[in-house]
Amino acid sequence: MTQHNLLQMFFYFIIIILLVRPLGWYIYRVYEGKSCGLNNIFGPVEQGCYRICGIDSKQGMSWKTYLYCMLIFNMFGMLLLYLILRIQYYLPLNPESFSSIPPDLSFNTAASFVTNTNWQAYSGETSLSYLTQMLGMTVQNFLSASTGLSLFVALTRGFSRQASGTLGNYWVDMTRGTLYILLPLACILAMALSAQGVIQNLNPYQKFYALQNPIEEQTLPMGPVASQVAIEQLGSNGGGFFNVNAAHPFQNPTPLTNLLEMLAILLIPAALCYTFGMLINDRKQGWAILFIMLILLIPIAIMTVISEQQIVPNFISMDIQQTGNMEGKELRFGVFNSAFWTSLTTATSNGSVNSMLDSYTPLGVFSALWLMHLGEIAFGGVGSGMYGIIMVFIIAVFIAGLMVGRTPEYLGKKIEPFEMKMACVAILIMPLFTLLLTAIASVTTLGTSSVSNPGPHGFSQILYAFTSMGNNNGSALSGLQANTPFYNIAGGIEMLLSRYWVAIPVLAIAGSMAKKTFVPKSAGTLSTHTPLFIFFIVSVSVIIGGLSFFPSLALGPIVEHLTFWGYHGS
Amino acid sequence: MDMKHIRTASRLLLLLTLLTGLVYPLSITGLAQLFFPWQANGSLLKKDGKIIGSTWIGQSFTSPDFFHGRPSATSPLPYDAKNSSGSNLALTNPMLIHALQTNIHNLHLLDPENHQRIPIDLVTHSASGLDPDISPMAALYQIPRIAKVRGISNDVLTHIVDQYTMRPYAGFMGEPRVNVLALNMALLSHSKAG
Structure with missing residues (x-):
C-alpha cells in the first residue's frame, strides 16, 4: 500500500460516511410514508399504481401475508424474465438477431436476477438483445433490490412495534422503495456515467476499421449500458451488460466512473445502518452496525490490495519489471482500484467485477471467498445485508445471555427459543448448500469437467461458484465453464433457496417480535452498541464463517498459497 | 390465500416493469443522446471520414512502427471488441507462464537490442481484452x-x-496511463508532418 492508495481508500470511506446520514434519513422517511421531496413527481405515479392494482395502502399485513405476497411477486417476476429469455428472438429491439436462450441457462439466469445474485453464465454482448437487457435484466435489478429493502424494513418494524400483528404492506414498500429510492438514484448515476463515456444508445453494433488494419471490418458492441450499470451497482445486483462486466471500457471507462461505481456499491447498504437506527429510534445501534461492518471489511480489503501488489514469484525469473499482479487487471484501475473493488463487491453481495478474479493471487482469492463466507453481512446486499447481520445479533445476544445467565434481549425484546431456531435456520442454510454442492461438484465429472485451472485453484473455482451463488453474490472465477446443465440447474436452485428460504425465518422473527412488548431496561440489560459488544459480534461472525468454511479454504486458496510461495522461500 | 393478492402481484409487476424496464432506460437514452451524444454513442473517432474505433476500446497493434497495447485474451482474435474476455488463467497455471514467455520473446524479437526489463503490463493480459491504455x-x-x-x-x-x-x-485517484490509440494517431500525424 502506497500513501496514494491509503489516501484513496480514506477518501472513499469519508465520502460514504458523509452520505450515510442524509441518505439513511431519506430512506427512513420513504418507508415511514412521510413526504420526502419527490412527492410532486412520483406521488401521482405511486397513487396510480395503488389504484390500478387495487392496493389499500393503509392496510398492514401479518408476516405470513407479507411473505406470501413477496413470494408470488418474485415468482411472477421470475416467470416473466424466463419467458423473455426464452422468446427473445421473436421480440423487438434485437438488432443483432440473437437467438432465444436455452431452457437451463434461462432458468439459471432468471433465478439469478430475481434473487439479486446476478450470476452470469452467459456473455451479455453476444447473447442478449437490448429488449432483454432493459425489460428483463434492468427490471429485476430494481425489483430484487427493492424486495431486499422491503424485507429489511419489515424485520425492523417487528422490532419497533409492540403488541402488533402487522409488519406494513409489502406492495407499498415495494412501490415506494422502487419509486423514491432506487429510480432517482439510478437516474442521477446513469447520467453521470454517460457523461464520462459509458454508452447509452439503441444503435446496432458499430462497424469500424482499425488504425493498423483498415481492411478488415471490426465491430463495437452498443446498447443501453449506463441505465443498467447504474442500478446494477446501486442495487447490489452486479449483473453486467458485457461479459467482463465493469472491466469493460464501455461500462467503466475512466478512474472517475470507477470511483462513482464503487461508491454506488456501498452507498445504500451503508445508509441502511442509519435508517435502521432511526426506525428503531436508537441511532447508536445503527452506528454500531456500520462500525462492525467496517471492521469486518477494511482489514480484508487491505490484505487483498497488499497481496496483489506483491511481486508474483513465478515471474521472478523472467525479464519483467514487476509492479504488482497485472494479469487480468485493467491499466486505468491498476492493482489498487482492482483489488479494492474486489473487496467491496464481495463484501456487499454485489458481485460485479472490474478485474478477473481467476488470475488473482491465492490470498486475493482467499479474501474474496472469506468476505462471502461471512454470509454477506459486512454490508451485504441492499436490505439482505442488514437482515443478515441482525440474525447474527440475535445469535450473539443469545450466546452472551447464556454466559451471564439472563434471558437474552435485543432492542428491548426478549429473544426466545422460536427466534433462536429461526435465526439458526437463516444462518445455516448458506453453508449447508454451499458445502454440499461444492462436495458433489468436486467428486463428479459433472462438476470437475468445467474446471479450467489445474491443482488447488481448480477446487477454488468450484468452491467460489457455489459460494457466490449461495450468497447471492454473483462474482466468479470465470475460467470455470459455468454454462452446463449441472451448474445452471444446481446453481439456480441454490440461489433460489438461499434467497427465499432465508426470507421465511427472517419474516417469522419479524412477526413474532412485533407481537411482543418491550421489556423495561434494567441494570442487567445487555447494551448492544458498546465497544465490547462490537468486538463480540465481530468475533461471532468470524467464528461462524471461519468454522464453517476453514477446511474448504484450506483445500483451495491456502494450499495454493503455500505452493505458490513454496519454491521461493518468502 | 385469496386471488386478490395474485391479481395485485401481476398488475404491480407489469406496471413496475414498464416503468423501470422501458420508461427509465428510454428516458436516460433520450437525455444522454441530448446532452452527451458523443459519449453515449461510444466516443467514436474518425479519420478521413471513416470511423476508426472508440477512444475507450483498445485495438490490436502488432507492427513495429506502432506503440503496442497490452496482450489481449479475446478469441478468436485479440482485441475482438464484441467478445470481451480475460485470460482467466491462474497465476499457478503453467499455461500463463508459457503465454508470458511468448509475449516477452515476441517483444525481444521486434527489438533485440532493447535490454531494459519489460514493464509487467506489456506482457500480462488485461481483464477485458480491450484495455485502451498502457x-x-x-x-x-x-x-x-x-x-x-x-x-x-x-x-x-x-x-x-x-x-x-x-x-x-x-x-x-487512478493510475497514470497512456491511451495507445491516441498515442499512435499522434505518431501518425507527427510522421506525416515531419
Missing part, C-alpha cells in the same frame, strides 16, 4: 524500437508520450 513506463520501453523504425528521435517520442500521459485525478 503505463507510461510501457510506452517509454517501446520508444527505442519506434525511433529506429520511424526515424524520429527519442526525445521527440518521449515528449509525445509525456504529452499523452493522463495523470491521476487530483494527484491520487
